[in-house]
Amino acid sequence: xxxxxxxxxxxxxxxxxxxxxxxxxxxxxxxAVARMVAVNPKINAVTMDLTEWGxxxxxxxxxxxxxxxxxxxxxxxxxxxxGSPTTAGSAVFRDATAAAxxxxxxxxxxxxxxxxxxxxxxxxxLMPVTEPALLGVCRNPWDTGRTPGGSSGGAAAAVAAxxxxxxxxxxxxxxxxxxxxxxxxxxxxxSRGRVSFAPMGEGWGGASIxxxxxxxxxxxxxxxxxxxxxxxxxxxxxxxxxxxYAEEVRRDPGKLAIGFTTAALASDSLDPExxxxxxxxxxxxxxxxxMVEEVRVPGDLAAMQQGAGDVIAASIAATLDxxxxxxxxxxxxGDVEMLTWLMxxxxxxxxxxxxxxxxxxxxxxxxxMAGLFQQYDVLLLSTLGSPAIPVGHxxxxxxxxxxxxxxxxxNTQAFNNTGQPAMTVPLAWSQGGLPIGIQFVGRMGxxxxxxxxxxxxEQTRPWFDRVAPL
Numbered sequence: 001x002x003x004x005x006x007x008x009x010x011x012x013x014x015x016x017x018x019x020x021x022x023x024x025x026x027x028x029x030x031x032a033v034a035r036m037v038a039v040n041p042k043i044n045a046v047t048m049d050l051t052e053w054g055x056x057x058x059x060x061x062x063x064x065x066x067x068x069x070x071x072x073x074x075x076x077x078x079x080x081x082x083g084s085p086t087t088a089g090s091a092v093f094r095d096a097t098a099a100a101x102x103x104x105x106x107x108x109x110x111x112x113x114x115x116x117x118x119x120x121x122x123x124x125x126l127m128p129v130t131e132p133a134l135l136g137v138c139r140n141p142w143d144t145g146r147t148p149g150g151s152s153g154g155a156a157a158a159v160a161a162x163x164x165x166x167x168x169x170x171x172x173x174x175x176x177x178x179x180x181x182x183x184x185x186x187x188x189x190x191s192r193g194r195v196s197f198a199p200m201g202e203g204w205g206g207a208s209i210x211x212x213x214x215x216x217x218x219x220x221x222x223x224x225x226x227x228x229x230x231x232x233x234x235x236x237x238x239x240x241x242x243x244x245y246a247e248e249v250r251r252d253p254g255k256l257a258i259g260f261t262t263a264a265l266a267s268d269s270l271d272p273e274x275x276x277x278x279x280x281x282x283x284x285x286x287x288x289x290x291m292v293e294e295v296r297v298p299g300d301l302a303a304m305q306q307g308a309g310d311v312i313a314a315s316i317a318a319t320l321d322x323x324x325x326x327x328x329x330x331x332x333x334g335d336v337e338m339l340t341w342l343m344x345x346x347x348x349x350x351x352x353x354x355x356x357x358x359x360x361x362x363x364x365x366x367x368x369m370a371g372l373f374q375q376y377d378v379l380l381l382s383t384l385g386s387p388a389i390p391v392g393h394x395x396x397x398x399x400x401x402x403x404x405x406x407x408x409x410x411n412t413q414a415f416n417n418t419g420q421p422a423m424t425v426p427l428a429w430s431q432g433g434l435p436i437g438i439q440f441v442g443r444m445g446x447x448x449x450x451x452x453x454x455x456x457x458e459q460t461r462p463w464f465d466r467v468a469p470l
Contacts, residue, residue: 003162006031007467010216011070011165018069025058025069029114032071036163039470042144045157046117047135048076050084054116066222068112073167075155076118077125078210079105089123089132092323092335103198103231104210111226119167120154123337124316128178128409129394130154133337137391140182141468142434146388149179156183156213160468166219172208174412177424180213181383181437184426184466186454187213188220191445192419193236194228202235205311205359207416215464217454221245224447238445245451253452258285259295259372260380264410266301271386274436277428278382281438285380288456295376299368301414307358308417310350316340317347366418373443378453383424383437385410411439421447425454426463
């Protein structure tokens with residue numbers, strides 16, 4: 001199979017070709033590997049080459065699962081693959097080889113996916129850009145002078161560059177939606193509890209969740225179907241979906257009540273092109289028969305952000321202290337990047353009472369937000385504050401870091417902390433040709449409704465054939 005034929009298909013399409021005998025898993029893998037070899041030096045999306053693992057996998061005699069034979073990449077954070085390290089973008093875990101697969105890795109294998117590499121991520125997933133000291137700078141296939149976003153930046157860059165049609169990702173403050181928006185992809189952050197972190201516990205007080213970045217909506221739905229089985233001992237649990245998400249994509253969403261805002265929740269304002277894209281998306285939804293009106297987003301965002309910051313910092317401190325105990329010497333500032341060290345120092349100062357107060361502020365914000373969804377089915381707003389920013393912009397002036405951080409990603413963290421499902425849909429492009437994602441947020445546990453809406457939007461304004469120029 002040549003690359004042009006490969007890129008015309010999403011993961012579901014490739015799996016169908018394998019099932020019909022039109023192409024072999026080995027052919028698909030070699031096409032993906034050839035594309036990786038050709039473009040990865042320009043974007044540094046894949047930072048752990050497991051090609052030989054994939055070549056051994058495609059020798060299996062029996063193929064099963066809805067994604068049988070499709071090449072796939074794991075993010076180098078969160079998901080464990082037995083026999084390989086998961087570095088989390090940090091030299092601290094450079095050699096931390098996993099003894100067993102994570103539940104999500106097992107589910108991917110059971111679905112028939114062929115794992116052949118791991119993707120770039122910032123240290124511990126702390127930044128919305130992907131520029132780790134250990135793994136090197138990852139670049140956006142739409143403009144290699146710009147970031148693909150983060151923390152699933154390597155995953156999004158690999159998909160946008162055509163290495164794979166879909167890739168594993170995770171999201172603790174926007175880390176699926178941010179790079180999907182920056183790279184012109186579809187990105188669904190599922191509800192808290194929808195995807196297990198087993199054998200590990202919760203991530204960042206329940207804010208973090210795993211799933212994928214994809215080019216098509218149906219790939220996202222099919223992949224979520226494959227991994228949304230709860231595991232014994234999970235701290236959060238949701239009722240199983242009424243029907244497979246892959247079916248929801250083809251269903252009519254009906255007439256929805258959609259509230260929209262052009263606000264930047266954690267910053268002063270959106271880039272004008274992002275604000276215009278929100279208004280255009282609202283008009284598009286209205287034209288599809290939905291009831292659309294402007295709303296004010298409720299809740300004490302500042303208190304929630306303070307609480308979330310405390311929870312994340314305490315989590316980083318716990319992780320590094322545990323690693324220090326394991327190795328018999330404490331982690332020092334020379335072992336980690338400056339931002340991680342500052343977060344570690346903050347985390348060491350957070351008392352148990354402060355942690356509980358932080359969780360209380362997060363939960364209060366979630367209750368306030370839930371009130372909005374008693375009146376509306378969906379909230380529509382910009383995913384990011386601007387199109388993809390230049391590489392290095394976020395960290396070039398430490399005094400400006402926090403301001404630039406929330407100027408770029410003002411609207412994603414809120415929904416990690418409410419636990420609601422939220423998706424970014426590539427509905428707009430800037431005058432300079434950069435993707436602009438529009439975010440849609442649903443009620444807790446209602447990914448089905450978002451998939452129905454996403455399917456309708458994809459049919460109305462298709463984006464699959466709009467590919468990065470790399």
